Amino acid sequence: MKKCLLLATFFLMLTISQAQTKTKQNDKVKTAQSQIDKAMEAAMKDMSEEEKTEMRKMMKEMMPEMAKKPESDIISFTDNKKLVPAKDVSRISSLSGKPFTDDDVTANTALLYSKLIAKIPVSEKTILSGVMAKASSGSLLMEAATISFMQGHNYVAIGLAVKAVQAEPKNSIYQNNLAAILSQSGYPEKAIPYLQKLEVQFPLNSTVLHNLGYAWLQLGDVDTASKFFGFAAARNPSNPETALCRGVIEELRGDPKKAADHYVEAFEQAPNPFTENMAKNVNAENRLDKIDFNKLKSRISIYEYFKKDWIKIPLLVDDVSAYENNRSIQNGFSEMFTSLEDKIDDMIEASNAEVEALADQGETEFVKVMMKESQKGYSMISLPAVYIQKILMFHMLNWQQDYVTEYRTLLDEIQKQKLVMTTYGENDKCADYDRKNNEFLRYANPLIRQFHATKIEEARVWLNAFCTWGWYIAGNPKNMVLTQCISWTSFLTKMYENAVHDQYAIAQTCVNQNGDGITYMEVPAIPNFTCPAVVSIPFGLDELRLSADAATFNDNSWGIQKAVGSRHRNLTLGYGTDKNYITEPGKYGNPFTKTGNGSITPPGMGINDLVPLSKVLDDLNPLDPALLDTNKKSSSKRIRDAAMARQLLNEMIDTKCPGKLPPKKTRKQKFEFGVGKIELLEWSDDFNAWVDDKGELMYDKDFKPFGKLELTLGELQLLEWNEDYEAWVNDKGELMYDKNGKTFGKFEIGLGELEFEEIQTSGLQTVINNGMEALGTVTDFIKGLFD
Secondary structure, three states, X not given: OHHHHXXXXXXXXXXXXXXXOOOOHHHHHHHHHHHHHHHHHHHOOOOOHHHHHHHHHHHHHHHHHHOOOOOXXXXXXXXXXXXXXXXXXXXHHOOOOOOOOXXXXXXXXXXXXXXXXXXXXXXXXXXXXXXXXXXXXXXXXXXXXHHHHHOOOHHHHHHHHHHHHHHOOOXXXXXXXXXXXXXXXXXXXXXXXXXXXXXXXXXXXXXXXXXXXXXXXXXXXXXXXXXXXXXXXXXXXXXXXXXXXXXXXXXXXXXXXXXXXXXHHHHHHOOOHHHHHHHHOXXXXXXXXXXXXXXHOOOOOOOOXXXXXXXXXXXXXXXXXXXXXXXXXXXXXXXXXXXXXXXXXXXXXXXXXXXXXXXXXXXXXXXXXXXXXXXXXXXXXXXXXXXXXXXXXXXXXXXXXXXXXXXXXXXXHHHHHHHHHOOOOOOOOHHHHHHHHHHHHHHHHHHHHHHHHHHHHHHHHHHHHHHHHHHXXXXXXXXXXXXXXXXXXXXXXXXHHHHHHOOOOOOOOXXXXXXXXXXXXXXXXXXXXXXXXXXXXXXXXXXXXXXXXXXXXXXXXXXXOOOOOOOXXXXXXXXXXXXXXOOOOOHHXXXXXXXXXXEEEOOOOOOOOOOOOHHHHHHOOOOOHHHOOOOHHHHHHHHHHHHHHHHHHHHOOEEOOOOOOOOOOOOOOXXXXXOOOOOOOEEEOXXXXXXXXXXXXXXXXXXXXXXXXXXXXXXXXXXXXXXXXXXXXXXXXXXXXXXXXXXXXOOOOOOOHHHXXXXXXXXXXXXXXXXXXXXXXXXXXXXXXXX
């Protein structure tokens, strides 16, 4: 049975990560078959010749089907430098070098549309006309434009983006998106004037700087492109597209090692096959599995199967007088854990029934059926899921080793202190015994509770990520994902059990106390792991729902189907709530989605502004100080908006259970959401930690929650009165006291009426950041379209 499971796991991972990698159908089957043959020979070394023959036959039969998943979207390449076109002197010389004015935007946009409509194919014109007949606002036109672009309808996307800009000529997001679509459709010289205008308006905006760099790169002007990518990286080190582009430039300059650093950095931001391909081309693929999960967890979607405090750790009273009550609580938890573990065992047995029955039919049949079952679950999220699961497993292996060591060290240290603190003198009386025991209880139990609370939280987040992304690898063949999640539930339960029973309960001396009481504890509900997580990718008011079987963006309310022969774009979509701000992905914690090479990495919900600037600044000499944030009030608003965007995205995650029909797709009139409290954190250089608005230390630099805090007297703070906030602020711009000298409590964020209505009627603002493309991605390029 063990061998069967190992083979099944091997083939599940192998068939996904190897069979979805080539362009033409025949080449794809041929190359993927060759790669799988090599891996199979190593995996089958202990099999008999008869078993090997059967396995090869089975794989040969399945290759054509494997090569179709998902929709033959992946293009493989071996030379990153070839992604950059040769310098196009004629197109570069056609640029005036003068940024557009508002009048220029109006005139040029109308001219683009007239030339576009005269030359695009009839089929594209039909889609364009159909959408325009339904779209009544700039936000709807841009929503449909972005979806069209993702679906490979470049000219429909250009036409709709042009109309969006015409509908709202002052909207900077629409101008950025139009320029991005033009650049990535093969017309960067038409995009640059728009981007130059935006650079004048928003000189610090990393998205504008990046898209300018990309446009120049597509014209083959590497030096100019490099300048803009450098500025974009200094402003915002969190954009994966900027890292990829800088890596290619380093390769062109003859430094593959530095390029590899950029590719790994981009992979940390959003694991995907396009970035993996680039890393492999500079022999850096071995670094991708070793990425720190503590960085990754804030950048990926994670569904909360286990809510925080799934089981609440009891706070025992650290006093000998409470012995009977403490023991009664521990006894009640003991009975509850026994019932819970019995329930978990029953669920594992039921979940395992199918795979055990299949295993009884022999290894060959087992692997054959598992592979066929797994193919049904291939999706656009499958390859990112493979990478993420690898990172998760590496992390858990190391985490468990550290956990055992730290746990043992803690218990040993507490036991040593117990011997010291409760050593009794020959003249001690009952009161002395109780006093010493109380001192020990007040020392030991808080440490025990804090240790377990920290470790349980780390395991809970990991397990939620594991169960979220397990579904995306290949569905749930024979309940394998379900069984794994239930099994890990047993591990998490044991951690909670230790947290309860490791706490000390010491009886009072010279008093008769009974520790046999039982306080009833309700058995917590085990999450429903039969329901895979469904993430939603927002496009204005529309949401494209991605589950474990989603292979395209076809399920959109505009009915725009993927273009025949096209491939999903390789780019990053940033999300924000402010219609007047071009979102910078990752900056201030803004969430983003990375698409590329037939896959999509859904947006994360955590703070994602932790990439150190040091290595970026080393590349830029001298650094322009203007690239760094100085306006505290503006930064505070951006942080708030980013937190709001993450919250809205988090509310869009749900699950799809067996037998539960997805809601009928209809166009929304409003973007529905609820807004609760948003807690803002900011980085404190003094404490080298993230602090809340009360100045309390919350997380270290790796976002681990603090345990016991030891504070020392800090430096004297000088306060000044701030008219804007009507409050006393310190030299960092932090609100300290109101006009009456009262300290600020919890800083609650309120949505202004206008801003709230804007989000409801327009949805989240989707901003396009251009991405490198493999050769052959743009298949319908019309030369001289805008001449």
